[in-house]
Amino acid sequence: MPRVDEFGLIRLLTGGRSNPARVEQGPAGTGDGVAVGIGDDAAVLDGRSGFQWVVTCDTMVRDIHFKPETMTYEAIGYKAMASNISDLAAMGAIPRFAVVALSVPADMETEALRELYDGLYACANRYGVAVVGGDTTSCPRDMTVSVTAIGEVETDRALLRSGARPGDTVFVTGPLGLSAAGLHLLLAAGRSAYDLAGLPEERQRLVRAHQFPQPQVEAGRILVRSGLGRSQNDVSDGLASEAWELAEASGCVIRLEETLLPVDSALSGYAREAGLNPLELMLYGGEDYRLTGTVRGEDAAAVQALFDAEGLEFHVVGHVLADEDSATPGVLLKRRDGSISPLQKRGYNHFKEDQSADA
Ligand SMILES: Nc1ncnc2c1ncn2[C@@H]1O[C@H](COP(=O)(O)OP(=O)(O)O)[C@@H](O)[C@H]1O
Ligand SMILES: Cc1ncc(C[n+]2csc(CCOP(=O)(O)OP(=O)(O)O)c2C)c(N)n1
Ligand SMILES: [Mg+2]
Ligand SMILES: [Mg+2]
């Protein structure tokens, strides 16, 4: 039971926080853009001329997005913020502000909520996001946390799902499948999310990928600033699902190549031991919060150099087929043996029965 009332709880969770450090300062005098923050009926935010707002919302629900054995409270808070920042990164936006809606059962400990907020603010501060408000309610059973994030992007420069064209190169900004493997490890081993010290480093990396994903804001900004990004999506439901969204929004056919997918040694090691198919985890696992998208084929080397210069990952994983091969939008996979087959439109889907990555 929270031992303070609603208003006490809000003060407890948000008071005394140092937040945020801006990532990219605007023109002289824009400050952090918060004219009115927490404490009034709504926040008042300054807009910058030459920019458009980018707004997104994602929710986390017990047993769907986390279980006590898979996530600490700190991790739940961190990931709730990170999944939203990832959607801003997918648009090529600069994250700026967030509001947080929390519904808490009466028997939930205040200390757990404080840990959740520690994680939430840790992620917000890391990406320069000011938490400017929210809402707090009681609820009959399981806690939910919902974040609405606001970013900004130079006018008409947002990276859309619909911008892929024939001849484009398809990229991902890092290895995939680690989060799904981390989830499998936590569920299968019955390993408590609170007791990881004994795990080998590679296993800890899988668990960290699941609990503390790192949204790829800098990657999105490189693609906007250079003007070389053509289309983009973030990988929340799995690469196959996100590639399908790009293909359908753009009206094109994407061909991914198995041998080009970046494979992390922690993933292949765990998959081997646990009897899982690493390709299934990479394509259908989800919650990677890496970016996938396209650039013009002739720009791929230049983009690679820009990413290399920043020490960021950029992996070519396929291309968009020529117009004459694109009657119906879709995604193909060229397998290791050279065969090419349609890739199932499968991934995490809230209202479908079978969600297992290794099905
Ligand atoms: N309840 C809702 N009301 C209005 N729009 C929604 C709702 N749920 C999702 N959307 C919109 O549908 C689109 C797809 O949502 P989603 O698949 O959750 O995207 P993502 O995977 O990037 O989070 C987004 O534009 C999102 O804003
Ligand atoms: C206990 C547990 N079971 C399964 C999963 C896997 N999982 C839950 S939601 C999800 C997809 C991403 O969440 P969603 O709400 O669809 O985010 P969005 O696509 O809107 O960003 C995945 C892979 C998990 N994280 N925890
Ligand atoms: Mg969503
Ligand atoms: Mg998204």
Ligand SMILES: [Mg+2]
């Ligand atoms: Mg989803």
